[in-house]
Amino acid sequence: MPFHYKTFHNKEDLISHLKAHTPSFYYSSKTSTVIPYDKLTEMLPIPEGVSDFYLCDLTKIPGHMELKENGNLVLTGAVSWQEAQQFLTSKGRNLKTSPTEHLALITAGVATSCTGERCFAFGNLRHQIVSLKYLNYNGEEKTLHRNDDFKSDSRSLKKYQDDFSAYQNFKNAPYPRFEKATDLMIGTEGQLGLVTEVEIETTDDFDVNHVFMLLPRWEENYESHMEVFNAVQFHRDSIISCELLDSNCMNYLKPDEKLGENQDVIFLEIKAVDFEKIYEEVLLNFKTISSEQVFEIGKNKFHHVRAGVPRAIFEVNSQMGVVKMGTDVQVSADHFTDLLNFYREASKVGVRYCLFGHFGDSHLHYNYMPTKDQSAPCQEAFLKLYANVLKWHGSPFAEHGIGLLKQKFIKKFHSEDQTALFKDLKKEYDPYNQFFPQGFMLMK
Numbered sequence: 001m002p003f004h005y006k007t008f009h010n011k012e013d014l015i016s017h018l019k020a021h022t023p024s025f026y027y028s029s030k031t032s033t034v035i036p037y038d039k040l041t042e043m044l045p046i047p048e049g050v051s052d053f054y055l056c057d058l059t060k061i062p063g064h065m066e067l068k069e070n071g072n073l074v075l076t077g078a079v080s081w082q083e084a085q086q087f088l089t090s091k092g093r094n095l096k097t098s099p100t101e102h103l104a105l106i107t108a109g110v111a112t113s114c115t116g117e118r119c120f121a122f123g124n125l126r127h128q129i130v131s132l133k134y135l136n137y138n139g140e141e142k143t144l145h146r147n148d149d150f151k152s153d154s155r156s157l158k159k160y161q162d163d164f165s166a167y168q169n170f171k172n173a174p175y176p177r178f179e180k181a182t183d184l185m186i187g188t189e190g191q192l193g194l195v196t197e198v199e200i201e202t203t204d205d206f207d208v209n210h211v212f213m214l215l216p217r218w219e220e221n222y223e224s225h226m227e228v229f230n231a232v233q234f235h236r237d238s239i240i241s242c243e244l245l246d247s248n249c250m251n252y253l254k255p256d257e258k259l260g261e262n263q264d265v266i267f268l269e270i271k272a273v274d275f276e277k278i279y280e281e282v283l284l285n286f287k288t289i290s291s292e293q294v295f296e297i298g299k300n301k302f303h304h305v306r307a308g309v310p311r312a313i314f315e316v317n318s319q320m321g322v323v324k325m326g327t328d329v330q331v332s333a334d335h336f337t338d339l340l341n342f343y344r345e346a347s348k349v350g351v352r353y354c355l356f357g358h359f360g361d362s363h364l365h366y367n368y369m370p371t372k373d374q375s376a377p378c379q380e381a382f383l384k385l386y387a388n389v390l391k392w393h394g395s396p397f398a399e400h401g402i403g404l405l406k407q408k409f410i411k412k413f414h415s416e417d418q419t420a421l422f423k424d425l426k427k428e429y430d431p432y433n434q435f436f437p438q439g440f441m442l443m444k
């Protein structure tokens with residue numbers, strides 16, 4: 001049995017492990033949807049010539065947080081988004097973004113370049129990271145600053161960066177950015193080192209009003225949805241997030257949590273100081289949505305319902321013994337109706353499904369809920385989808401990353417420019433191939 005489990009309780013033990021250069025997979029809260037944690041030892045191929053492979057738990061390394069005078073949060077060790085949010089709100093500050101799954105760790109969130117609902121107003125995580133520290137292959141702690149440029153001797157860097165420019169406006173591209181020094185650890189999924197400390201921007205903890213709108217099912221008519229989509233684009237300073245749960249999602253909520261009667265729901269988080277303005281200028285002016293379709297909802301219920309759906313879907317798929325079959329596609333606004341039309345066709349395959357996500361950013365998660373013998377048509381639909389996303393110059397995995405499960409789909413999005421730089425960076429930063437050797441940077 002080549003797998004060994006190790007839990008680190010302090011940084012010193014982790015450093016000793018790194019110095020031994022043993023090939024390992026390091027994990028934090030194990031909420032990644034692209035790593036099949038319950039089947040890891042079956043699905044993680046052991047590299048040739050490796051007799052001992054370590055699965056390493058980083059969640060027991062003590063966490064620490066400090067709020068700087070300039071409002072930036074500095075955290076080290078195992079700190080979850082939930083803990084950071086509690087710490088910040090006690091000091092009148094708040095996070096600018098966080099994944100819907102608040103139990104994930106922030107250091108891991110850097111590794112996955114995670115995003116969240118509030119990206120709609122505040123942009124993505126990589127812009128919010130001021131500096132970070134990481135442990136390299138010799139267990140040495142290095143510091144990276146976002147004001148420094150990304151440096152590499154690789155001849156492929158310039159071409160790679162030129163290719164990336166087409167994806168600047170996406171939350172995440174089909175490959176990491178590699179423009180600022182901090183990008184070395186952002187979205188590289190633990191393949192080049194381990195993130196140990198992060199300095200991240202925060203915002204005032206302003207009051208927020210939450211509203212939701214009940215709309216027709218998108219499968220039949222998405223005219224109202226598009227009216228909301230177009231209207232919110234001009235109010236990103238006042239509207240913090242714009243999220244969708246379709247009518248099918250309601251089946252995953254308890255009876256008293258369900259909203260609407262076989263209707264889709266779009267939520268808006270609106271800054272309280274701007275609420276009146278948005279109410280009058282946006283909410284009362286829809287042509288296809290009457291004011292009777294707009295409701296206020298409490299903050300706790302909003303978060304509970306919004307987070308409840310992806311969690312329930314994750315659990316239902318695990319219970320049915322199928323690996324999650326969901327998408328993470330973001331397209332430009334120009335292609336948003338193409339994406340909705342594609343999902344409309346996909347919904348006719350005869351497999352249970354639901355659609356939810358970051359509607360205002362044209363970034364939705366379409367989830368099939370197949371039984372064990374219904375996987376084939378879903379795979380086929382997803383292959384067609386990714387061929388279209390490539391054609392539309394969209395981003396196939398804009399927030400959850402590649403991990404192990406999306407490798408077969410991402411290959412077509414990587415050309416020689418990307419794979420050559422990945423190889424050079426692995427040689428430079430992981431010469432013993434000890435950091436997640438099965439990751440996308442060296443995939444065959």
Ligand SMILES: Cc1cc2nc3c(=O)[nH]c(=O)nc-3n(C[C@H](O)[C@H](O)[C@H](O)COP(=O)(O)OP(=O)(O)OC[C@H]3O[C@@H](n4cnc5c(N)ncnc54)[C@H](O)[C@@H]3O)c2cc1C
Nearest residue numbers: 028029030031032099100104105108111114115190194195
């Ligand atoms: C219900 C649900 C909702 C979700 N919503 C969102 C969302 O809104 N946005 C979003 O982006 N994601 C979301 N996710 C996915 C997931 O929460 C994120 O990918 C998260 O960043 C993973 O954090 P984790 O602590 O669970 O990391 P893990 O799953 O433990 O690890 C994820 C990856 O990071 C690497 N890693 C872990 N720690 C480190 C470290 N210290 N240094 C270097 N590499 C490391 C691991 O090797 C692995 O490749 C959701 C997941 C679920 C189940």
